[in-house]
Amino acid sequence: MKSAVETLNPTRVRLTVEVPFEELKPSLDAAYKKINQQVTVPGFRKGKIPARVIDQRFGRGAVLEEAINDALPKFYTDAVNEGELNVLGQPDVDITEFNDGDELKFTAEVDIRPTLEIPDYTGIEVTVDAVEVSDEDVEKSLEQLRERFASTSPVERAAADGDVVVVDLEASVDGSVLEDGVAKGVSYTIGSGQLLDGIDEAVTGLEKGGSATFTSELKGGSAAGREASVKVDVTDVQERELPTLDDDFAQLASEFDTLEELRGDSRKRLERMKSYDQATQAQEKVLDALIELVEVPIPEKLLKDEIETRTHNLEHHQFPALGLDWDSYLEREGKTREEYDAEVEAQSVKGIKTQFILDELVNREKLSVNQEELTEHLMRRAATSGMTPDQFAQAVVEGGQVPMLVGEVARGKALAVVVEAAKVTDTNGEVVDLEDDEDETGETVEVSGDDAEAAATDGDAEQADAGDTSDKS
Known part of the structure; x- marks a missing residue:
């Protein structure tokens, strides 16, 4: 096998490969063996059909095509290795010349990894944000910790921002209630933005037993992305209570005493x-x-x-x-x-x-x-x-x-x-x-x-x- 490499651009080459016919013999033998296992000819046992009979019955061209398809990857890989190429992806292969008994000629165009010159990088200088923690940052962190330890208690009044409401939801599209659009006993903190758009306005001002209907785009389920009419029933209103920020809270929320x-x-x-x-x-x-x-x-x-x-x-x-x-x-x-x-x-x-x-x-x-x-x-x-x-x-x-x-x-x-x-x-x-x-x-x-x-x-x-x-x- 002979091969040559032509550089088309810094990231692509064309390989030209010439393969003597005798180097196709192992693939040709494998092609006859494969076809032998796939076909049946009266008078011959499966796998024992002579090559001349296969040529007569199915055509020499089919055997040659099978042999070339089997051999091309090996010859291409040999050419890549011979050219010491660092290839990327699969090649575009074109058989340029082949006749039975003559050499096989093909080209393969393929992307290659470009040769890079890495200059001295020790002079790189960058500026980053300083590590600064303000008192405000610390207090905000403590407030978030308080939120995690908040408790709730039922109240007999209208729901307001920050309250927890327990709701039943029923979503309808085009007048029909969705099979997966019903949810009961959902706890939701008003103002958290963690449920449907529009629910904050719908439940604010409602007392236990109150109902409202609002329109919202569904975020998931069978009708995800569609506008739905959502009926919401408030079954409970609860007020959130944050613990006092003191030594007792420190002992409750952490391993610290103060x-x-x-x-x-x-x-x-x-x-x-x-x-x-x-x-x-x-x-x-x-x-x-x-x-x-x-x-x-x-x-x-x-x-x-x-x-x-x-x-x-x-x-x-x-x-x-x-x-x-x-x-x-x-x-x-x-x-x-x-x-x-x-x-x-x-x-x-x-x-x-x-x-x-x-x-x-x-x-x-x-x-x-x-x-x-x-x-x-x-x-x-x-x-x-x-x-x-x-x-x-x-x-x-x-x-x-x-x-x-x-x-x-x-x-x-x-x-x-x-x-x-x-x-x-x-x-x-x-x-x-x-x-x-x-x-x-x-x-x-x-x-x-x-x-x-x-x-x-x-x-x-x-x-x-x-x-x-x-x-x-």
């Missing part, structure tokens, strides 16, 4: 949260700066596939779960379809650039992933998937996704290397040490591989994971 100890702990917790947010912000800004430094050609077909995958996942997975269609989604987001398309293209471009750059850094820095790092990453991914670690691990292995997970961890480590080399300053002009930022409790906030991978992954609440763009041959 309110001041609880207040101090709340401040430390908020500082840790803001330190984590600061680290995440630093990773995102350093990544953006790194992308600006590197010229990355984007394979057109890969970009098209990425955009189609993201849009397909949104339309066929997230829309049904949220009860949305394109019109309602775009209205909710306040954008046009053209604006959505532009955004998803920009996100896809950034995602592809990120992976190419970080993969190049993995090779350049000779970064590897050990079993402990892979296990930790798997545990975190399992926690966000709603599966147990064992279930997630089994799904990963069965789906052949272990290399994808390894790639995620390695890219996270590559970004961590860049972040550690960057100069990160907060808005107060203070240098931020992300590698070893120790608080008074001795806990350390640092840039981990998983955190860096999260920053490296182009995420959007409305976009499903577009999948891995790992090399495929």
